[in-house]
Amino acid sequence: MMPETTTTTSPICAENYRFLKEYVYRESGIVLDDDKHYLLEARLLPIVQQSHLASLDALCTALRNHGDPPLHKRVVEAMTTHETLFFRDIAPFDALKTEILPPLIEQRKTTRKLTFWSAAASSGQEAYSLGMLLLEMGLSGWNIQILGTDLSDQILARAREGRYLQIEVNRGLPANYLLKHFERRGLDWQIKDHLRNMVRFEQFDLRKSMRTKGPFDIIFCRNVLIYFDVETKKKILQELRGALFPGGYLILGGSESTLNLDNEFRRVPAGRTVFYQAP
Numbered sequence: 001m002m003p004e005t006t007t008t009t010s011p012i013c014a015e016n017y018r019f020l021k022e023y024v025y026r027e028s029g030i031v032l033d034d035d036k037h038y039l040l041e042a043r044l045l046p047i048v049q050q051s052h053l054a055s056l057d058a059l060c061t062a063l064r065n066h067g068d069p070p071l072h073k074r075v076v077e078a079m080t081t082h083e084t085l086f087f088r089d090i091a092p093f094d095a096l097k098t099e100i101l102p103p104l105i106e107q108r109k110t111t112r113k114l115t116f117w118s119a120a121a122s123s124g125q126e127a128y129s130l131g132m133l134l135l136e137m138g139l140s141g142w143n144i145q146i147l148g149t150d151l152s153d154q155i156l157a158r159a160r161e162g163r164y165l166q167i168e169v170n171r172g173l174p175a176n177y178l179l180k181h182f183e184r185r186g187l188d189w190q191i192k193d194h195l196r197n198m199v200r201f202e203q204f205d206l207r208k209s210m211r212t213k214g215p216f217d218i219i220f221c222r223n224v225l226i227y228f229d230v231e232t233k234k235k236i237l238q239e240l241r242g243a244l245f246p247g248g249y250l251i252l253g254g255s256e257s258t259l260n261l262d263n264e265f266r267r268v269p270a271g272r273t274v275f276y277q278a279p
C-alpha cells in the first residue's frame with residue numbers, strides 16, 4: 001500500500017523551476033519563460049497528487065533520481081500544449097482548395113499521387129481535415145498519403161483512434177462533413193474508416209533529422225514553432241525544406257513565419273494567408 005502523503009500547493013522553489021525548465025527543454029525543445037510558474041504548477045500538480053508525492057519539489061527530486069520513466073513522460077506530456085481543432089484558421093484550407101491544389105492536381109494527373117505531412121498533428125484534427133478536403137475535391141481514387149506525427153505517444157493514440165467529443169466536432173467542422181465522415185459512438189463521434197485509413201500516424205520529434213521523411217508535396221507545421229528558441233526554429237525549417245519536393249509548400253501557423261529564420265523559402269500569398277515554397 002502507498003504511504004499516506006499530504007500534497008502541498010506551496011510555490012516551487014527557484015532552483016527546481018530552473019530544473020523543470022531545463023528538463024522540458026531537453027526533452028521537447030519547448031522553452032518555458034521565466035514567469036510561467038502558474039502554468040507549471042497548474043499542469044504538474046495533478047501529477048504530484050496522482051503519484052502520491054508531497055509537493056512539486058518532491059516531484060523534482062523523483063525526476064532527478066531518474067527512477068520512474070513513466071513519470072518523466074507524464075511531465076513532458078503535461079507541459080505540452082495540444083490545442084487543435086478541425087479546419088483550424090480555415091484560410092489555409094480555403095487557399096489549398098482554390099489556389100494551391102488545382103495546379104498541383106493538374107501537374108500530377110498521370111501519377112495521381114500526392115503526399116502530405118501534418119508535422120505536429122496533436123489529436124489528428126489537422127490531418128483528418130485535410131483528408132476530408134481532398135475527398136471533397138474528388139481525389140478519392142488517387143494515391144493520397146497523409147502522415148501525421150507528434151512528439152507525444154499519448155496524443156497520437158487519440159489521433160489514431162479518431163474518436164472525438166461533441167464539443168470537439170462543434171469546433172470548426174461543417175455539419176455536412178460530420179454526417180459524411182463520422183458516426184455516433186455513445187456521446188462521441190467516431191471517424192469512419194474511409195477517412196481514418198487515409199492517415200498514418202507515427203511518433204516523431206521535430207528536432208530530429210528529417211532525411212528519412214518525404215519528399216512531401218505539402219507540409220503543415222502549425223502552432224508548434226512558437227514554443228521553440230530561434231536556433232531550434234532555424235534547424236527545423238531547414239529540415240522541413242529538405243523534406244519537401246522542389247516547389248512543395250510549407251504551411252505555418254497564423255503567428256509564425258520564416259522571417260529572419262530561413263531565407264530559402266519563397267513567400268507565396270495565397271487567398272487570406274501565406275504559404276512558403278521550397279526552391
Ligand SMILES: C[S@@+](CC[C@H](N)C(=O)[O-])C[C@H]1O[C@@H](n2cnc3c(N)ncnc32)[C@H](O)[C@@H]1O
Pocket residue numbers: 028029030080081082083084085088119120121122123126149150151152155204205206207221222223224253
Ligand atoms: C498546439 S499543438 C498544434 C496542433 C496542430 N498543428 C494545430 O495547429 O492545430 C502543438 C503540438 O506540437 C507537439 N510538439 C511539441 N514539441 C514537439 C517536438 N519537439 N516534436 C514534435 N512535436 C512536438 C505537441 O505534442 C502538440 O501536440
